[in-house]
Amino acid sequence: MxxxxxxxxxxxxxxxxxxxxxxxxxxxxxxxxxxxxxxxxxxxxxxxxxxxxxxxxxxxxxxxxxxxxxxxxxxxxxxxxxxxxxxxxxxxxxxxxxxxxxxxxxxxxxxxxxxKGLIEAPKSTKFVWITDFPLFTPSSDSEPGQGGSAGFSSTHHPFTAPKTPEDVDLLLTSPSSAVAAHYDIVVNGVELGGGSRRIHSAAMQEFIFKDILKMKPERVEDFRHLLDVLRSGCPPHAGIALGWDRLMAVMCNRDSVRDVIAFPKSGRGEDQLVKSPNRMTEEQLETYHLSLRE
Structure with a gap:
């Protein structure tokens, strides 16, 4: 072809x-x-x-x-x-x-x-930080959970802050050129964790929802509790989520986290130890005062 x-x-x-x-x-x-x-x-x-x-x-x-x-x-x-x-x-x-x-x-x-034994498997542990992600990336379909109609979506999530004051200014002129305060840490080619500095200004957060991503009014209202909290006062804050199981897989030279977690699920999402998910018994339902309806 x-x-x-x-x-x-x-x-x-x-x-x-x-x-x-x-x-x-x-x-x-x-x-x-x-x-x-x-x-x-x-x-x-x-x-x-x-x-x-x-x-x-x-x-x-x-x-x-x-x-x-x-x-x-x-x-x-x-x-x-x-x-x-x-x-x-x-x-x-x-x-x-x-x-x-x-x-x-x-x-x-x-x-x-x-x-094939043509390249030696890495024996050392090498870390690298990935930074300077674009704040927004084009998408033909809006990302799940964002629901905007702007033709692009937040690269990380819509709560990620612009990296510098210059990137804040770009929100008014060229949003797609803005850089995000978003970072990933990678070890031996495996993403170990990721995070970002969050938007702490209610005005900026609402501007991104409405004017940048062009979310529908009802979708913006889904986040009204967040906007209200930000208006009450919120300091700059950031965080990162690390994958402990991924780190263990790298340290143990395993390709899959299934080899290092205690109770890995099957391909159908089943827990082979406790046989879940499964239908609850009448005794279990009675304990929690629950009943099933067809």
């Missing part, structure tokens, strides 16, 4: 797989033939461009990219023998909806290379 994107953005990444181009080539072929690779071949924005560094090939295996790229391309993407270079096009639009396809492909390739 031929894909045509007008004025696309092209993302690129490089991964060191092996010293042998044949080994890298076989690894990529096996990955793309696997169920994990199918989603990337079926990408509605087009398949990724795969290039393998090979000194025995013309222009080190980058011939399709042209002589100018090989000679003047970004130094960070220069390939050595056995390197894997991946290019992926996407629409030229602001980020929205989480990871890019190339980001997901990078994680999948890294995991597959570790499983």
């Amino acid at each position: 031929e894909i045509s994107l007008q004025d696309p953005v092209v993302d690129a990444m490089k991964i060191r797989i092996s010293d042998d181009p044949k080994t890298t080539r076989k690894f990529v072929a096996d990955f793309l033939d696997s169920p994990d690779g199918k989603v990337f071949l079926d990408n509605p924005d087009g398949q990724p461009g795969i290039f393998i560094g090979d000194v025995s090939q013309p222009m080190q295996g980058l011939g399709p990219l042209g002589y100018q790229y090989v000679m003047e391309g970004p130094e960070a993407l220069a390939v050595e023998n056995g390197d894997l270079l991946v290019l992926q096009a996407r629409p030229n639009a602001p980020f929205s909806g989480g990871s890019t396809m190339l980001g997901n492909l990078r994680l999948a390739l890294h995991k597959a290379a570790i499983a």
Whole structure:
């Protein structure tokens, strides 16, 4: 299927797989033939461009990219023998909806290379703070719980404060350019927690509801209790929610939190220990003075 994107953005990444181009080539072929690779071949924005560094090939295996790229391309993407270079096009639009396809492909390739013994599994613990998120991101459909009609929604949630006084000013002229006081902490590629500084001004909060997100009046009224409390006086405040189970999974070198929590649920949300959810017995209903109606 031929894909045509007008004025696309092209993302690129490089991964060191092996010293042998044949080994890298076989690894990529096996990955793309696997169920994990199918989603990337079926990408509605087009398949990724795969290039393998090979000194025995013309222009080190980058011939399709042209002589100018090989000679003047970004130094960070220069390939050595056995390197894997991946290019992926996407629409030229602001980020929205989480990871890019190339980001997901990078994680999948890294995991597959570790499983094949081509890349050593990380032994150290590395943390990074992700900051400077956009306060608002475009969305064709308003996010659940926001219910606005502005064509974009709050990236984190509608209670996140603008980061600086300059970002407050942008609310009047270019809301989509405003930066949020929102932050995530990531450990070894896993999001450990996230949080934000909250809006503590009732006037600003109501302005964002009504004038930025363009919520319906009845939806704004759902938050009237919050606006009333803010008007009563509220200091600047912030917080973060950390995923303790995620941290334990990283520390124990596990891929899933199910391996480190006491009572993991099944794929259908069932607790196998206490057999819930289940129908309450008459004795249980009587204890709490409850009755069931059809």
